[in-house]
Amino acid sequence: MERLAIRRRPLLLLPLAVVVVAGVGFVELLQQAKEGRYNPHKVPNLLVGHPVPAFTTGPAPPGTGFSAADFQHLSHPVLVNFFASWCLPCHAEAPLLTELKDHGVAIWGIDYSDSKAAFHGFLAADGNPFTRLGDDPNGAAAVAWGISGVPESFLVDREGIIRWHLGGPLSPPVVADTLMPLLHKFA
Amino acid sequence: MIPELGNFALALACCLAAAQAVLLLLGAERRDARLMAMAPGLAFGQLIAIATSFAALAWSNAISDFSVQNVAAFSQSQAPLFYKLTGTWGNHDGSILLWCLVLAICGATVGAFGANLPATLRARVIGVMGAVAAGFLLFALTASNPFTRLSPPPMQGQGMNPLLQDPALAIHPPILYLGYVGFSVPFAFAIAALLERRVDAAWGRWVRPWALTSWCFLTCGIALGSWWAYYDLGWGGFWFWDPVENSSLLPWLTGTALLHSAIVVEKRESLKVWSVLLAIVTFSLSLSGTFLTRSGILNSVHAFAVAPTRGLFILALLGLVIVPSLLLFAFRAPILAPAGLFAPVSREGAIVLNNILLCSIAAVVFTGTLYPPFAALVAGEQLSVGAPFFNSTVLPLAIPLVLAMSLGPTLSWKRAALFPALLRLWWVALAAAAVGIIVALGWHGLAALGFAGSTWLILGAIRDIAARVRLFRLPLSESLSRLAGVPLGAIGAAIAHAGLGVTIAGISGMTFAAQRVVFLHPGQATDFAGYHWALTALDHVPGPDFNAEVATLPASRDGRIVAVLHPADHTFPVQGTDVTDTAIRTNLVVDLYTALGAVHDGGAEVRLRYDPLAPWIWLGALVMAAGGGLSLADRRLRVGAPARRPSLPSPPGGGRRPARAAG
Known part of the structure; x- marks a missing residue:
C-alpha cells in the first residue's frame, strides 16, 4: 500500500504542475501588460508598408x-x-x-x-x-x-x-x- | 457615517474569518472540543459582519452618496432605485463584496445544518472556508475597498453602464455567484477530508447536496447570461464561446462531473481521489472564472479594463488558495484507497465515462480559452480562437456523452450486461433515429443530429421513470401508486437529463432561424417568415436617464394581429452610449424577435428574426435546474437521513483515524 502510494505521487502532482505553469504564464503576461509590452487587444502585422500579398478568394x-x-x-x-x-x-x-x-x-x-x-x-x-x-x-x-x-x-x-x-x-x-x-x- | 460603519464591519468580518480559520483548524488538529464548538458562532458572526458591510454599501448607492468613490464612479442620482441597488455589485469592488457575502452565507449554512457532522470535520470545513474568506476580505479591505471616500464629493455620479440597466443582467451576478461560491463548500469538504485522511460514503452524501445546489444556481446563472446575450445584444446569438462565457462553463462542466462521481463515492466508496480532485478543481475554476476575467488579460467582448496591478494581486490570492490545496492533494490522495470494485460495464463505469467526457470537454474549452494569451507569450504572436474551433472539438465529445446519458441509468451497479440494457432502449433508439432521418431528409444534417440526440435524451428519461413504475406491465393505477415510491433523486436525474435534451432541441432549432433587415417608414410594412410586419408608429420617449426611440410594430398572421412589438433604441446622454432594446414575442415554441437599428429621415432600420424553438435553450436549463432541485428534496440526500451507514474502518496504512470528539 505504502509502495503504491509512493509510486502514484508524481501523477498526483500533475494538477499542481498545470496550475503553476498557468500561474507563471499569467504573472508574466500581467507583468508585460504593466510595462505596456502586452495588450490583448493589439495585434501587429508585418505586411504594413509592403504590397498586397499573393492571394485569391x-x-x-x-x-x-x-x-x-x-x-x-x-x-x-x-x-x-x-x-x-x-x-x-x-x-x-x-x-x-x-x-x-x-x-x-x-x-x-x-x-x-x-x-x-x-x-x-x-x-x-x-x-x-x-x-x-x-x-x-x-x-x-x-x-x-x-x-x-x-x-x-x-x-x-x-x-x-x-x-x-x-x-x-x-x-x-x-x-x-x-x-x-x-x-x-x-x- | 454609514460608509465608515460598512468599512468597520468589513474589517471585523476579516478578523472573524481569520479567527475562524486559525481557531477551528487548530482546534481540529488538537481535538480541542471547546475550540471546535466555536465553528457555528464564528461563521454566523462573519455573516452578520459582512451583511452589515454590504447593506452599508447598498444604502450608500440607494441614497446616491457621491462622497463614496465607488458610488460616484458607477452610479447617478436619476437612475431608478432598483438599478441603484443592483448597481452595488455592478462594479469590481462591489462584486467582490457580494462574493464575500455569498461565501459567508455558505459558511453559515454549513454551521447551521452541520450539527450532525463529526466535530473535527465540521470544524475543518468551516475553518477552510474561513481561510478563503479571510484572504478575499483582506483583498476587499486593502486593494479594492468600496468605501473609499472622495473629498469634495462630486455633484453627480459618472453614471451606470447602460448595459447593466437590465433586469436579467442585474440579477445575473448574484445567481452566478451563488453557483460559483457554492462550490467552495465541496472544496472545503475535500480539503477537510484530506486533512482528516479519510473519504467515505458519508463524505459523498454530505458533499452531494452542496454540489447539487451550486450546480443548480450555476446552471441558472449561465442560462441567464446567455439569454441576456440573446435578447440584449440584438444579434440573435446565444453563445459566442467568449472567454468570459467559457470561464463560467468550465466550473459547470467539472461541477457536473463532481455531481456524478460523488454518487459513486456514496454508493460504492470508489472514485474517492478523483472526486476530491474534482471538488478542488471546480472551485479553482470558479475562482479563476470570477477573477481572471476581471484582470482584462483575456481578449473578450465583455470589455473589462486591463488592470495589471489588480490582476497580480488576484493571481497571488488564487495561488494562495489553489497551490496549497493541490499540494495537500498530491501528498494525501494516495491514502484514500478505493473500497468498492466494479466492472467497466456498470453504472459506475457509465459515470466514469461521463466524467472522462465532461472533463475532456472542459480541457478543450480550457485550452481554447487560454491558447491565445499563451501563444502571445511563448511565440510572441497574437491570434484568436473562435467558434469553429470550439464547435468542431466539443461536438465529437458531446455525442458519446449524450448517448451515455440515456444508457447509464439502465445499467445496474457493480456489473451490468450491455446488450440487455441496449434492448431496453430499443424504442427510444428507434424514435431518435426516425426523428434524425426525417430532419436530415427534409432540412439539415447537423440539426438532424441535434434533434435525434434530444429525442434520445427526453424519451430515455421517460423510459427510465416508466421502467421504475413498470408502466403498461402493471395496471395503470398500480403504476401511479408506485410513482410515489420512486426516489425523488431518480425523478430529478431523469428531469435534468431531459432538460439537456430540451436545450439541445432549442439549439438545433436555431439552425432554422430566419432574419431580415428592412428600412421602414411609419405606415410601411413587410412580409417575412409567414407574418405581416407593419411599422405603425415611431415615437420619441424621454426616460429618467435616457432618451428613447420606440417603434410600434404589430405582427399579424392571416389578417389577425399576433403580437404588438415595441423595439426601442435608448440613448444615454451621460455616458454617450446607445443601447438597443429588442422586443421579443414568444409562445414558448417560436420567438418573433425585433430590434431597432439606425433611426433617420423619419424612418427606422428594423431587424426581424424568426427563431423557432429558441426559448427551449433556456427553458431546458431551467428544467435541468428544477431536476437538480427535486433531487435535493430527496430524503436520502438530506444529511442525517437514517440510511447512513456506520463508518468503515480506515484502510490499512491509511494513517490514524480521527477521534470523534464530542462537540
Missing part, C-alpha cells in the same frame, strides 16, 4: 470574389476587412462599416472560415457594407495576409501598398482619429 454571393490582381490600378484606397458570421466583434463592427460605406469608403470584405448559410444570415442581420466580397473557406487568404483572428482590417493605398492595419474591431475613435485622416492622405 472565391465568390461569396452577392460578391464575386477578388484576388491580388484586383489591387493594381486602384482609383481610391481600399479598406480590406476580414470577418466571419461566428465572430461577435464582427457583428459589433458592422454598423460602423455601413457608416463608412455611406461616406463613400470602398470596403472589400473577406469572409473567413464560414458556412454559406451563416454568411447570408450575417448579411441579412447586419446589412452588406462591402463593395466587393470574397470567400476564404479554408483560410488560405487569411494565411497570406497573416491575420490572427477576425475581425482585422487593412488599408491599401492606390498603388496596392498596405498602409495600415488593425487587429480587432473598428471603433468610432479609431475611425475618426486614425482611419479617416489616412483615407484623406492616400485618396
Whole structure:
C-alpha cells in the first residue's frame, strides 16, 4: 500500500504542475501588460508598408470574389476587412462599416472560415457594407495576409501598398482619429 | 457615517474569518472540543459582519452618496432605485463584496445544518472556508475597498453602464455567484477530508447536496447570461464561446462531473481521489472564472479594463488558495484507497465515462480559452480562437456523452450486461433515429443530429421513470401508486437529463432561424417568415436617464394581429452610449424577435428574426435546474437521513483515524 502510494505521487502532482505553469504564464503576461509590452487587444502585422500579398478568394454571393490582381490600378484606397458570421466583434463592427460605406469608403470584405448559410444570415442581420466580397473557406487568404483572428482590417493605398492595419474591431475613435485622416492622405 | 460603519464591519468580518480559520483548524488538529464548538458562532458572526458591510454599501448607492468613490464612479442620482441597488455589485469592488457575502452565507449554512457532522470535520470545513474568506476580505479591505471616500464629493455620479440597466443582467451576478461560491463548500469538504485522511460514503452524501445546489444556481446563472446575450445584444446569438462565457462553463462542466462521481463515492466508496480532485478543481475554476476575467488579460467582448496591478494581486490570492490545496492533494490522495470494485460495464463505469467526457470537454474549452494569451507569450504572436474551433472539438465529445446519458441509468451497479440494457432502449433508439432521418431528409444534417440526440435524451428519461413504475406491465393505477415510491433523486436525474435534451432541441432549432433587415417608414410594412410586419408608429420617449426611440410594430398572421412589438433604441446622454432594446414575442415554441437599428429621415432600420424553438435553450436549463432541485428534496440526500451507514474502518496504512470528539 505504502509502495503504491509512493509510486502514484508524481501523477498526483500533475494538477499542481498545470496550475503553476498557468500561474507563471499569467504573472508574466500581467507583468508585460504593466510595462505596456502586452495588450490583448493589439495585434501587429508585418505586411504594413509592403504590397498586397499573393492571394485569391472565391465568390461569396452577392460578391464575386477578388484576388491580388484586383489591387493594381486602384482609383481610391481600399479598406480590406476580414470577418466571419461566428465572430461577435464582427457583428459589433458592422454598423460602423455601413457608416463608412455611406461616406463613400470602398470596403472589400473577406469572409473567413464560414458556412454559406451563416454568411447570408450575417448579411441579412447586419446589412452588406462591402463593395466587393470574397470567400476564404479554408483560410488560405487569411494565411497570406497573416491575420490572427477576425475581425482585422487593412488599408491599401492606390498603388496596392498596405498602409495600415488593425487587429480587432473598428471603433468610432479609431475611425475618426486614425482611419479617416489616412483615407484623406492616400485618396 | 454609514460608509465608515460598512468599512468597520468589513474589517471585523476579516478578523472573524481569520479567527475562524486559525481557531477551528487548530482546534481540529488538537481535538480541542471547546475550540471546535466555536465553528457555528464564528461563521454566523462573519455573516452578520459582512451583511452589515454590504447593506452599508447598498444604502450608500440607494441614497446616491457621491462622497463614496465607488458610488460616484458607477452610479447617478436619476437612475431608478432598483438599478441603484443592483448597481452595488455592478462594479469590481462591489462584486467582490457580494462574493464575500455569498461565501459567508455558505459558511453559515454549513454551521447551521452541520450539527450532525463529526466535530473535527465540521470544524475543518468551516475553518477552510474561513481561510478563503479571510484572504478575499483582506483583498476587499486593502486593494479594492468600496468605501473609499472622495473629498469634495462630486455633484453627480459618472453614471451606470447602460448595459447593466437590465433586469436579467442585474440579477445575473448574484445567481452566478451563488453557483460559483457554492462550490467552495465541496472544496472545503475535500480539503477537510484530506486533512482528516479519510473519504467515505458519508463524505459523498454530505458533499452531494452542496454540489447539487451550486450546480443548480450555476446552471441558472449561465442560462441567464446567455439569454441576456440573446435578447440584449440584438444579434440573435446565444453563445459566442467568449472567454468570459467559457470561464463560467468550465466550473459547470467539472461541477457536473463532481455531481456524478460523488454518487459513486456514496454508493460504492470508489472514485474517492478523483472526486476530491474534482471538488478542488471546480472551485479553482470558479475562482479563476470570477477573477481572471476581471484582470482584462483575456481578449473578450465583455470589455473589462486591463488592470495589471489588480490582476497580480488576484493571481497571488488564487495561488494562495489553489497551490496549497493541490499540494495537500498530491501528498494525501494516495491514502484514500478505493473500497468498492466494479466492472467497466456498470453504472459506475457509465459515470466514469461521463466524467472522462465532461472533463475532456472542459480541457478543450480550457485550452481554447487560454491558447491565445499563451501563444502571445511563448511565440510572441497574437491570434484568436473562435467558434469553429470550439464547435468542431466539443461536438465529437458531446455525442458519446449524450448517448451515455440515456444508457447509464439502465445499467445496474457493480456489473451490468450491455446488450440487455441496449434492448431496453430499443424504442427510444428507434424514435431518435426516425426523428434524425426525417430532419436530415427534409432540412439539415447537423440539426438532424441535434434533434435525434434530444429525442434520445427526453424519451430515455421517460423510459427510465416508466421502467421504475413498470408502466403498461402493471395496471395503470398500480403504476401511479408506485410513482410515489420512486426516489425523488431518480425523478430529478431523469428531469435534468431531459432538460439537456430540451436545450439541445432549442439549439438545433436555431439552425432554422430566419432574419431580415428592412428600412421602414411609419405606415410601411413587410412580409417575412409567414407574418405581416407593419411599422405603425415611431415615437420619441424621454426616460429618467435616457432618451428613447420606440417603434410600434404589430405582427399579424392571416389578417389577425399576433403580437404588438415595441423595439426601442435608448440613448444615454451621460455616458454617450446607445443601447438597443429588442422586443421579443414568444409562445414558448417560436420567438418573433425585433430590434431597432439606425433611426433617420423619419424612418427606422428594423431587424426581424424568426427563431423557432429558441426559448427551449433556456427553458431546458431551467428544467435541468428544477431536476437538480427535486433531487435535493430527496430524503436520502438530506444529511442525517437514517440510511447512513456506520463508518468503515480506515484502510490499512491509511494513517490514524480521527477521534470523534464530542462537540
